[in-house]
Amino acid sequence: MKEAIIVPFINHKGGTGKTTTVSNLASMLATKNKKVLLIDTDAQANLTSYMLGYEFDADDTFNAANLLSGESGEPVNVRKNIDIIPASLDLSMCEVQMQAKVLREQILKNELDKIKAKYDYILIDCPPHLGVMTINAIVAANHVIIPTTAEPFALKGVQAINDLVEQLKPANHNLDKPMIILTRFGRRQVNKLIYDAICETYANNVFKTIEKETVDILNLQAQNQTVESLSDSNPTKENWVALTKEFISKTKA
Ligand SMILES: Nc1ncnc2c1ncn2[C@@H]1O[C@H](COP(=O)(O)OP(=O)(O)OP(=O)(O)O)[C@@H](O)[C@H]1O
Numbered sequence: 105m106k107e108a109i110i111v112p113f114i115n116h117k118g119g120t121g122k123t124t125t126v127s128n129l130a131s132m133l134a135t136k137n138k139k140v141l142l143i144d145t146d147a148q149a150n151l152t153s154y155m156l157g158y159e160f161d162a163d164d165t166f167n168a169a170n171l172l173s174g175e176s177g178e179p180v181n182v183r184k185n186i187d188i189i190p191a192s193l194d195l196s197m198c199e200v201q202m203q204a205k206v207l208r209e210q211i212l213k214n215e216l217d218k219i220k221a222k223y224d225y226i227l228i229d230c231p232p233h234l235g236v237m238t239i240n241a242i243v244a245a246n247h248v249i250i251p252t253t254a255e256p257f258a259l260k261g262v263q264a265i266n267d268l269v270e271q272l273k274p275a276n277h278n279l280d281k282p283m284i285i286l287t288r289f290g291r292r293q294v295n296k297l298i299y300d301a302i303c304e305t306y307a308n309n310v311f312k313t314i315e316k317e318t319v320d321i322l323n324l325q326a327q328n329q330t331v332e333s334l335s336d337s338n339p340t341k342e343n344w345v346a347l348t349k350e351f352i353s354k355t356k357a
């Protein structure tokens with residue numbers, strides 16, 4: 105039986121490219137005929153707005169707060185091969201309620217066990233803090249990915265996530281060390297210095313493909329489009345083709 109590979113994208117620092125990475129990877133995987141479920145666990149609902157439009161109201165559909173409350177329902181179809189369980193305003197309250205539950209770190213895993221046979225990948229967009237939602241995503245994961253910018257304090261953030269994953273090992277024995285994707289990578293000298301420092305510390309766990317900073321990403325997001333809509337000769341498209349290939353190979357069981 106098919107079982108989805110479950111991958112949360114985690115960084116408690118805000119604006120490190122979590123949502124950008126999840127959305128564009130999903131779109132590229134979909135073009136390769138992979139069935140992808142997105143879960144927006146961030147109350148900011150950026151992924152939801154990006155994939156479904158700013159007018160979309162998740163309160164009217166089955167959403168992440170419903171999922172985490174143990175209700176069943178159908179994810180929303182975005183387009184061919186991509187479904188999403190959107191974030192709703194209730195998600196913040198849901199997170200507070202989860203804190204009080206017995207085995208609170210297992211809630212998401214238990215729910216995903218019921219639906220993972222329908223997908224090739226389940227990508228989870230996490231909020232920018234290491235709370236109960238992120239802990240649930242780590243416990244449910246086959247692989248953890250840390251999107252990080254190559255800026256001062258990046259190493260400290262990556263270390264904190266590594267420590268958290270290590271602490272959660274008893275709840276998810278088979279989980280490897282997190283993998284790191286460098287995002288919003290520009291020409292600044294500091295980017296190169298921090299990149300070298302990250303590679304020195306985390307060596308094989310760093311993606312060789314780096315997400316380059318480009319206005320293409322901003323333009324696409326402004327139009328609710330993702331990188332698969334760029335022409336094949338566009339360097340940003342080439343960048344994401346390479347990233348997707350590496351993602352598929354690195355997340356193979
Ligand atoms: N490769 C890129 N080139 C240019 N801009 C980018 C790139 N990747 C992300 N950005 C921009 O950086 C900002 C932060 O990206 P994004 O929202 O994906 O981060 P995030 O980690 O999900 O943030 P949050 O922690 O708030 O959820 C956005 O404005 C996005 O448009």
Ligand SMILES: [Mg+2]
Pocket residue numbers: 122123124146150151229230
């Ligand atoms: Mg985000």
